[in-house]
Amino acid sequence: xxxxxxxxxxxxxxxxxxxxxxxxxxxxxxxxxxxxxxxxxxxxxxxxxxxxxxxxxxxxxxxxxxxxxxxxxxxxxxxxxxxxxxxxxxxxxxxxxxxxxxxxxxxxxxxxxxxxxxxxxxxxxxxxxxxxxxxxxxxxxxxxxxxxxxxxxxxxxxxxxxxxxxxxxxxxxxxxxxxxxxxxxxxxxxxxxxxxxxxxxxxxxxxxxxxxxxxxxxxxxxxxxxxxxxxxxxxxxxxxxxxxxxxxxxxxxxxxxxxxxxxxxxxxxxxxxxxxxxxxxxxxxxxxxxxxxxxxxxxxxxxxxxxxxxxxxxxxxxxxxxxxxxxxxxxxxxxxxxxxxxxxxxxxxxxxxxxxxxxxxxxxxxxxxxxxxxxxxxxxxxxxxxxxxxxxxxxxxxxxxxxxxxxxxxxxxxxxxxxxxxxxxxxxxxxxxxxxxxxxxxxxxxxxxxxxxxxxxxxxxxxxxxxxxxxxxxxxxxxxxxxxxxxxxxxxxxxxxxxxxxxxxxxxxxxxxxxxxxxxxxxxxxxxxxxxxxx
Amino acid sequence: xxxxxxxxxxxxxxxxxxxxxxxxxxxxxxxxxxxxxxxxxxxxxxxxxxxxxxxxxxxxxxxxxxxxxxxxxxxxxxxxxxxxxxxxxxxxxx
Numbered sequence: 001x002x003x004x005x006x007x008x009x010x011x012x013x014x015x016x017x018x019x020x021x022x023x024x025x026x027x028x029x030x031x032x033x034x035x036x037x038x039x040x041x042x043x044x045x046x047x048x049x050x051x052x053x054x055x056x057x058x059x060x061x062x063x064x065x066x067x068x069x070x071x072x073x074x075x076x077x078x079x080x081x082x083x084x085x086x087x088x089x090x091x092x093x094x095x096x097x098x099x100x101x102x103x104x105x106x107x108x109x110x111x112x113x114x115x116x117x118x119x120x121x122x123x124x125x126x127x128x129x130x131x132x133x134x135x136x137x138x139x140x141x142x143x144x145x146x147x148x149x150x151x152x153x154x155x156x157x158x159x160x161x162x163x164x165x166x167x168x169x170x171x172x173x174x175x176x177x178x179x180x181x182x183x184x185x186x187x188x189x190x191x192x193x194x195x196x197x198x199x200x201x202x203x204x205x206x207x208x209x210x211x212x213x214x215x216x217x218x219x220x221x222x223x224x225x226x227x228x229x230x231x232x233x234x235x236x237x238x239x240x241x242x243x244x245x246x247x248x249x250x251x252x253x254x255x256x257x258x259x260x261x262x263x264x265x266x267x268x269x270x271x272x273x274x275x276x277x278x279x280x281x282x283x284x285x286x287x288x289x290x291x292x293x294x295x296x297x298x299x300x301x302x303x304x305x306x307x308x309x310x311x312x313x314x315x316x317x318x319x320x321x322x323x324x325x326x327x328x329x330x331x332x333x334x335x336x337x338x339x340x341x342x343x344x345x346x347x348x349x350x351x352x353x354x355x356x357x358x359x360x361x362x363x364x365x366x367x368x369x370x371x372x373x374x375x376x377x378x379x380x381x382x383x384x385x386x387x388x389x390x391x392x393x394x395x396x397x398x399x400x401x402x403x404x405x406x407x408x409x410x411x412x413x414x415x416x417x418x419x420x421x422x423x424x425x426x427x428x429x430x431x432x433x434x435x436x437x438x439x440x441x442x443x444x445x446x447x448x449x450x451x452x453x454x455x456x457x458x459x460x461x462x463x464x465x466x467x468x469x470x471x472x473x474x475x476x477x478x479x480x481x482x483x484x485x486x487x488x489x490x491x492x493x494x495x496x497x498x499x500x501x502x503x504x505x506x507x508x509x510x511x512x513x514x515x516x517x518x519x520x521x522x523x524x525x526x527x528x529x530x531x532x533x534x535x
Numbered sequence: 536x537x538x539x540x541x542x543x544x545x546x547x548x549x550x551x552x553x554x555x556x557x558x559x560x561x562x563x564x565x566x567x568x569x570x571x572x573x574x575x576x577x578x579x580x581x582x583x584x585x586x587x588x589x590x591x592x593x594x595x596x597x598x599x600x601x602x603x604x605x606x607x608x609x610x611x612x613x614x615x616x617x618x619x620x621x622x623x624x625x626x627x628x629x
Contacts, residue, residue, distance in 0.1 A: 214611060214614065246625070250622050250625070254618060254622075298614075301614060301617075301618065302617065302618070302621060305621070305625070312629070313625045313629065314624065314625050314626075314627070314628035314629040315628070316624055316625075316627075316628040317621075317624045317625035317628065317629075320621065320624055321621075
């Protein structure tokens, strides 16, 4: 009987289809393989972006010119931002784990449009190549910062057109992925899988997909307007041509603030999966967490103006945006309180995924509360464009999305590759990452309060202590990340064979073999219970 | 769950919608000759919204879709209306 099963079951990694070797990946329509290709691309880009970040930290280890000139620094922080924002964290969790696990979590064989999914991936790769090529083309990398603020972006001689076009192309990939996931959730759920039987990661992906679909076209049009202004001298944004630079900021942030939620919502979904599994307890407040994802996506659309408090907006608009910014903190806090309530009296197992989830809650809470300081007009004016903003942003995006990403890969790697990683080494890497991260970014809160501006390659000597601590933190963090990746790669290649359900999880992905077969399920599962039904 | 029914819209209906769209396009150009000051954007957006309504209803077959889908599309319109309204809180009081 066992023999028969072995012959019948072929994992998606071993399955030989129409194409062989590398072509079986290039032309694949399997959502799991596409998810893995995104993983590899994003990990490479993440390390490129991280090394750029580390080079900036080395430059800032002492006042004055250290290892690079000011213009190089300007190019570096711009391309670091473009890579990390548009190519790593915006697609990040959604395209990797959304692609791999969304269909499995809702009991489907694949996404609704597999060919569109493949197209999205290759559009993404095209956008990445275009963006990175700006670093090497004749006029040099753009020096506008990742936000491409006008009017400077309309006049600088660097490769702004190519960079904005790359972001435009990447946006198409994002829209198509969002559309695919929405249709998948609406049309492909297994029998009995009602909306309120879906795992919370699916809810998070659903909310994210709507934001991708509705917000991304706005940045697309805005960037095309910027290109048109540069090429044809149309005065959209440059006051010298009769344009309005604040209009650019409005249009840019109408997308780019919801984009923060595109980055963070799937992370919140991952944490909602990890916590009940490692507490062996039904999640507290399932509906509240599900609705808070929708609420974050909805209200998150209306708070963009808090990026522009010092840009010359009207006072009425400033208090209005400030009020809405405070409101968006409510659904985020609902999630945190529900996670804590889930842990209460749970059978907590401090395995690496759970450690990353704990680190996420700690760092995300610091990022969130410092966000309220920026949401308040009075304090915002004091710390606007200082290192405080850099610290806040990295606590949310790296401490939040990044640590959730690490949690997700430690949680789902046994399912993706069918092998386990070394727990002890993963725990040590987690500790190094946590210490390194806080050492890197926390001093920047203090430096910001003291008035150190962001995006400067130089500073006054009295700020050196904080800058040195921050740079040391950067090196520690990189060491932790390298250890983590080596451990995961070794685990995926040579680790012990993983059982189907190594964490005793209750959601659908743990009910199928590790790694899954091509179509995930032998027959469509019939759902009769809540996804977090722990005894 | 999937709504697999298909609807064929008569050419006559499509032609009428096309004429309506052309009329509104003519109207969009015509109103620019009047000096409506702050209301010029509002009028342009209103005309564009009416055109969008016809395109969605007839060309994109929303008329024959489920109530849920129509509600979802309506919510998108409300969202964009709110975004434009909020933007104008800045411009109106600056």
